[in-house]
Amino acid sequence: MSLETVAEKGLVLLGCGKMGGAMLAGWLKGGLPPSSVWVLDPHPSDWLKGTGVHLNDGLPDSPAVAIVAVKPQMMGEALPGLRALGNSTTVFLSIAAGTPISAFEAAFGAQSPIIRGMPNTPAAVGRGITAIVGNPHVGEAGMDLAEALLSAVGQVARIETEDQMDAVTGVSGSGPAYVFHLIETLAAAGVAQGLPEDLAMQLAKATVAGAGALAEGTDETPTQLRINVTSPNGTTQAALNVLMDADSGFPALLPRAVEAATKRSKELANG
Structure with a gap:
């Protein structure tokens, strides 16, 4: 799966705060058409309103990727909006701290391709580093796609098992x-x-x-x-x-x- 596929099939961004906004800015700067992006955010910034993306305007039928960029305490309210995309080819990429892959499998369906990422705040200036790990349904193409997307805000490192994510949080996240x-x-x-x-x-x-x-x-x-x-x-x-x-x-x-x-x-x- 390539970035061209993302442009063709679409990208959904759930939450566009500092981290989500930094990523979106990187993608748009890298050439992703605003018409290929759907953003769900209850309090959009003026900058976001001026990007030309689809804002709180439904969802595409089968986007290439759906990115969860809301705070952990907002998960319960926000995740049901993406449930219809579960158990399909859409890759879910979470950058929410402290939320395990199992929680997203429960929310979206056990067959959903899910990647968990831990970025850090230098992503806001394109100098972050994000560690990623996926469940068995992701595949190499999905991991490559996540790496390509996250490279817009810095380096990307793949970890072997999800239990390493806590140590990643302790070193680079915090x-x-x-x-x-x-x-x-x-x-x-x-x-x-x-x-x-x-x-x-x-x-x-x-x-x-x-x-x-x-x-x-x-x-x-x-x-x-x-x-x-x-x-x-x-x-x-x-x-x-x-x-x-x-x-x-x-x-x-x-x-x-x-x-x-x-x-x-x-x-x-x-x-």
């Missing part, structure tokens, strides 16, 4: 918040050392963004990159002695943070 907090605290630390607030924040944002881009844009590992900028007995080494402390530094804190997020993801999935 991960941007960890980085934002790093920026906050790094800037505050600069202020504590005498920098003006605006300068400290500018330095912190650019440092984190630049380091991330460098880590992605080189073949060297993050470990080697760290070694490259750490002179023996220099300023960076003095800081890393604190951050790499086994009891109070990143090696102790980050595993606890990811474990807490993973545990909470499991709790949400189990109701």
Whole structure:
């Protein structure tokens, strides 16, 4: 199944908030005709109204894909609107956190092709990463289609089993918040050392963004990159002695943070 098939048969988007809107913008920019898109959203934004898509205007008979992009607490009210598409060739792609594939099989029918995805918020600027996993009815063509669609907002990674999704949530789904907090605290630390607030924040944002881009844009590992900028007995080494402390530094804190997020993801999935 290709993007040309999506243009021909149609795409349904249930929910067009920040994440759904970012994806829709990417698809339209990539050439998907607005006439091939049906959006169901009770509170459409002015931007959405101006895209030319079918808005709250029924559904096509057998769309190539139906994407669930509503918040988990809205599932009960929103999912029945797509039930007529179940147990057919339409591929359902969910990007709703904490909702397992089994819940969609119950809502749409056990024979429905269903893919569960976990994107993260950098998708809003085309720099996200989404992990995906499908049920046995999806097939390789359906997974390829999901990957092609989600590539509009960043990278896509396939995981082997759905139970890995909780750990994905702990690392990349919730991960941007960890980085934002790093920026906050790094800037505050600069202020504590005498920098003006605006300068400290500018330095912190650019440092984190630049380091991330460098880590992605080189073949060297993050470990080697760290070694490259750490002179023996220099300023960076003095800081890393604190951050790499086994009891109070990143090696102790980050595993606890990811474990807490993973545990909470499991709790949400189990109701």
